[in-house]
Amino acid sequence: MLKLLHCGDIHLDSPFSLLDREESLRRRDELRRTFLEMLAFARTEGVAVVLIAGDLFDHGFATAETLNLLCEAFCAMEDIRFVIAPGNHDAAVAGSAYLGGKFPENVTIFTQESLDYIDYDDLGLRVWGYGFTADRLEGSPLAGQNLTVPGKTAMLCAHADLGAPLSKYAPLSGADLAASGLCYAALGHVHNPGEPQTFGSTLAAYSGCLVGRSYDECGFGGAVLVGIEDGRVAEWRRVPLAHRQYLVEQLTVDGVGSDADVIAALTAKITAVGWGDETALRVQLTGAVEPAYAPNLNAIADTCRAGLWQLELQDHTLPVWGSDYLERDPSIRGALYRTLLPQMQTGTPDERSRAVAALRLGLAALEGKL
Numbered sequence: 001m002l003k004l005l006h007c008g009d010i011h012l013d014s015p016f017s018l019l020d021r022e023e024s025l026r027r028r029d030e031l032r033r034t035f036l037e038m039l040a041f042a043r044t045e046g047v048a049v050v051l052i053a054g055d056l057f058d059h060g061f062a063t064a065e066t067l068n069l070l071c072e073a074f075c076a077m078e079d080i081r082f083v084i085a086p087g088n089h090d091a092a093v094a095g096s097a098y099l100g101g102k103f104p105e106n107v108t109i110f111t112q113e114s115l116d117y118i119d120y121d122d123l124g125l126r127v128w129g130y131g132f133t134a135d136r137l138e139g140s141p142l143a144g145q146n147l148t149v150p151g152k153t154a155m156l157c158a159h160a161d162l163g164a165p166l167s168k169y170a171p172l173s174g175a176d177l178a179a180s181g182l183c184y185a186a187l188g189h190v191h192n193p194g195e196p197q198t199f200g201s202t203l204a205a206y207s208g209c210l211v212g213r214s215y216d217e218c219g220f221g222g223a224v225l226v227g228i229e230d231g232r233v234a235e236w237r238r239v240p241l242a243h244r245q246y247l248v249e250q251l252t253v254d255g256v257g258s259d260a261d262v263i264a265a266l267t268a269k270i271t272a273v274g275w276g277d278e279t280a281l282r283v284q285l286t287g288a289v290e291p292a293y294a295p296n297l298n299a300i301a302d303t304c305r306a307g308l309w310q311l312e313l314q315d316h317t318l319p320v321w322g323s324d325y326l327e328r329d330p331s332i333r334g335a336l337y338r339t340l341l342p343q344m345q346t347g348t349p350d351e352r353s354r355a356v357a358a359l360r361l362g363l364a365a366l367e368g369k370l
């Protein structure tokens with residue numbers, strides 16, 4: 001079986017600009033190390049070709065240190081072939097790492113927007129691809145062409161926006177893939193990948209990012225191991241490689257009336273799942289809580305954070321638990337509640353949180369607690 005490793009959206013040298021200098025350097029180093037571990041995994045698995053489907057770097061101008069590290073690693077694996085298809089974040093522009101001529105011979109870089117290919121005759125393989133040469137690439141580089149080659153397995157390695165015809169990032173349609181006759185499309189661009197999709201004889205998939213960098217990129221990132229047999233994808237599996245993950249979880253806290261109740265529920269959940277210092281957790285509290293209760297998010301997070309990498313809370317609760325009495329209340333308290341209820345239940349997130357805050361403030365004021 002011919003084995004390939006499909007990865008992308010690695011974003012080496014990401015600035016991590018929201019973090020302080022020391023932490024951002026540490027995260028950049030961790031990203032580089034995970035990339036090198038991915039290469040070691042490829043070697044252990046007997047992978048013949050590593051497909052890098054764009055955004056290897058966070059921008060075209062990688063640091064000399066990162067570039068040297070990569071070139072040394074590629075050089076040391078001379079029996080593995082590497083294919084790089086630059087994406088919108090690491091376009092092949094003048095002065096970029098890709099046009100600097102530093103990469104060793106076993107690395108092929110697609111530096112043109114038009115479709116190009118590399119043949120590996122000993123593997124019976126043709127890899128098609130193209131590269132971004134600016135931060136956008138309008139129009140579909142495949143454009144309905146049949147890309148099959150007699151006697152060879154043909155696949156695509158590219159940064160593309162699948163199923164988004166108006167995208168400025170190399171829109172790619174299912175019809176284009178079906179017409180291509182390719183065996184596999186190794187795609188980059190989407191950081192939170194869904195399941196692979198089939199178009200005609202083509203299996204198309206995003207690798208997702210190697211390491212999540214924020215709560216927008218959840219779960220353990222990694223790469224995809226692809227096995228080809230008789231010109232078809234015989235094996236396809238995601239390989240988690242990141243050491244740490246971001247997660248967004250919801251915790252329903254119906255009926256709670258104090259921070260202690262929430263702390264108990266959250267601690268139980270963290271313990272039950274077994275999250276530890278590999279996980280940055282954003283917990284969205286949901287459900288109906290007692291009208292007089294507003295969770296103190298900082299206090300709850302401070303108590304529950306121990307053992308986790310990070311913990312932050314968001315309050316999506318509605319102060320409507322056991323509020324029948326308010327619905328029937330003829331006083332101004334009831335009027336306030338009835339006025340705000342529709343916005344709390346069906347408003348936009350903004351309207352909802354404003355209505356919730358208004359109800360909590362209003363009830364507290366009416367009780368003389370402000």
Ligand SMILES: [Mn+2]
Nearest residue numbers: 009055089189
């Ligand atoms: Mn990307």
